[in-house]
Amino acid sequence: MIYAPRLLGKLLGKQRSGVAVPDCVRMSDDAPRRPGQAPLPRRERELPESQLSRASNTSSVACCIALALAAIAAPLLLAKLDSVFLASSYGRSYARFELLGATGALALLFIAGSELRRRSGRPWVELLPVVLPSLVCLHFLFLVSEYSRKPFDYDCYEYAGRAILQGENPYLRGLIYLYPPLTAQLFAQAHVAIEHAGKLLGMAPEPEAVWGTVFYLYQCAQLALILLAYHLGVRFARGVGLATTSAHWLVAGLLLFDNALLRTLRHGQINLWVLDLSLLGILLAQRAPLLSGVAIAFAAHLKLYPLILLVPLAVVRRWQAMAWTIAGFAAIAFVQTDFGRTWTLWEQYRGFATSGVRGEIAFRNNSLHSLFFNAIRFTIGDPRNRYRGEVDVAVALASLALGLWFLVRVFSRVREARARARALPDASAAAALARSAYLGHAADALAFALLLSPSVWEHHYILALPLAIWAVATRWGERSGAVALGIFLMLAMPSFDVFPLSYHRIAGMLLLLLLTPSRSLPNSWCAASSQSRDSQAWIRSSVSSLG
Secondary structure (H helix, E strand, O other): OOOHHHHHHHHHOOOOOOOOOOHHHOOHHHOOOOOOOOOOOHHHHOOOHHHHHHHHHHHHHHHHHHHHHHHHHHHHHHHHHOOOOOOOOOOHHHHHHHHHHHHHHHHHHHHHHHHHHHOOOOOHHHHHHHHHHHHHHHHHHHHHHHHOOOOHHHHHHHHHHHHHHOOOOOOOOOOOOOOOHHHHHHHHHHHHHHHHHHHHOOOOOOHHHHHHHHHHHHHHHHHHHHHHHHHHHHHHHHHOOOOHHHHHHHHHHHHHOOHHHHHHHHHOOOHHHHHHHHHHHHHOOOOOHHHHHHHHHHHHHHOOHHHHHHHHHHHOOOHHHHHHHHHHHHHHHHHHOOOOOOOHHHHHHHHHHOOOOOOOOOOOOOOHHHHHHHHHHHHOOOHHHHHHHHHHHHHHHHHHHHHHHHHHHHHHHHHHHHHHHOOOOOHHHHHHHHHHHHHHHHHHHHHHHHHHOOOOOHHHHHHHHHHHHHHHHHHOOOOHHHHHHHHHHHHHOOOOOOOOHHHHHHHHHHHHHHHOOOOOOOHHHHOHHHOOHHHHHHHHHHHHHHO
C-alpha cells in the first residue's frame, strides 16, 4: 500500500535523465550507504543503478500486494473455520470485519515499518509520504472494522444485482436504484463469480452467504480506494504547484476531515470509484490517453458526472484521451448488452431517468432543485400542488447560467495561462503552467457537475476534493481564511436538516469558485520568471514526473 506512489510514478511520468532531483523526492534506493552496511553482491554491483532500483521496487510492490491480499483473505478463512478460539462482539457474521481490523493493522504496520527502515537516517519530512498515508489508512480501517453493516444505499446496489439475476427490472424494485446499469451488473457478476469459486473449493455457499462475501470484499475495496485517492490527490496537488510536503499534509487533512468521505463509507456509496477513476483520467490524459479514456468511460458508467471532463480535455486538445473516452464508453455498453444483442437494461434505465425528478424536500440535498423547491415551499406555497412549473423554470435558468459561467471560467483561464507563459524563462516552465491550468479546468468541471446535477447528497461532494486543492494552491496566501471557510462549509461540516442552513455545502462550493476566478493560477508558477536556475531544474523535473 505504501508503494502506490511508485506504481503511479510509472504511469504518470518518468524521470528524465540528467535532470536534477531534489533530495526530498528521491526514493530510498538512491540513499547513500550507511557505515557498516554490507556491500552489494558482486553480481548486483555489475548491474546499472536504474536496473537495480527497478528490480527492488518491483519486488517491494509485489510483496506489498501479496501481503494486502493475505490480510483480506485471512479473515474469510478464519471465519469459515468457526473455531472455538474465535469470538466476535457483534455476532459470528461480523467476525470477518473484526478480523480484518487485526490483519489489516498488522499488514499496515509491517509495510510502513519496512519502508521507514529503508528511509532511516533521513530528515523527518522525507518520512511523511510513509507516515501520513499509513495514518489515514489506519483511521479508515478503524471505521470499516467497527461500522460495516449493510446500509440503505448499498442495499440498492445489491437488490438491483439480485433483480438482474432473477431476470427482473432493477429500476422497479422497492429500493430505489438510480444509476446506469453497470453497477448492478457488476454486483450480479460478483455474486456469480464468488458462488462459482466457492463451489470449486468444495464449500457450496448459500446465496445469502455469497452476498455477505460480496459486501466484505466491497468494504475492503473501499479501503484500497481511499489510499489510492490519497496518492492521486497528492499527485494532483503537486501538479498545481504545491510542494511535496505541503501536498501530503493537505490531502491527509482533507481526507481525515471530509464529511463527504465519511458519508460515502456510512452509506456504502460508489463515489470513491468515481473519484479515483476521474482523477486517473485527468492525470493520465497526456502520457497515457488510452488508460485515461478507459478510466473516465468506466467512471461515467457508474455515475454520469465524469462525462463533463470531456470539456477540459477538448479545451487543451487532448484529442486521443477524448477519443478513447468515447470509444471506451461505447465498448463497455457493447459488452454489457451482450455485444449489442440485448438493450433491455438500458431501455429500463432510460424509462426511469426520463420519468422526471420527484419533488425533493430533504434540506441536506444540495441540488438546485432542492434549493428552489424548498425556497418556494416556505415563501409561496407547496410546489407539489401549484408551483412545480416555477421550480422547473428556476432550475433551468440557474443551470443555464452556471453552464455559461463554467465555460467562461475555462476559456478565460486558457487565455490567462497563455499570456503568463510568454513571460516565463523556458518551455518547461510554460508547460508546467499550462498543465496546472488544465488541472484547474478539471477541478472546475467536477465542481460544476455537482452544481448542475438534479440531486446532490452530501456524499457526492467527495468529487469536490480537486476544487479544494486548487483553491489552496491558488489563493491560500492571499485569502487563507476565506479558503478555509469554503472548504469547511463544503467538506468538513457535519450533516443536518435545517432550512436554509443545510445548504452550506453548495454555499461553500460557490465561495471557493468565487475565490478562484480565471486569473487565479498557482503562485509557484506565476513567480517562475524570477526563480533561480536550481528552481527551474526543479520545475523541469516536476513536469517530467507529472507527465
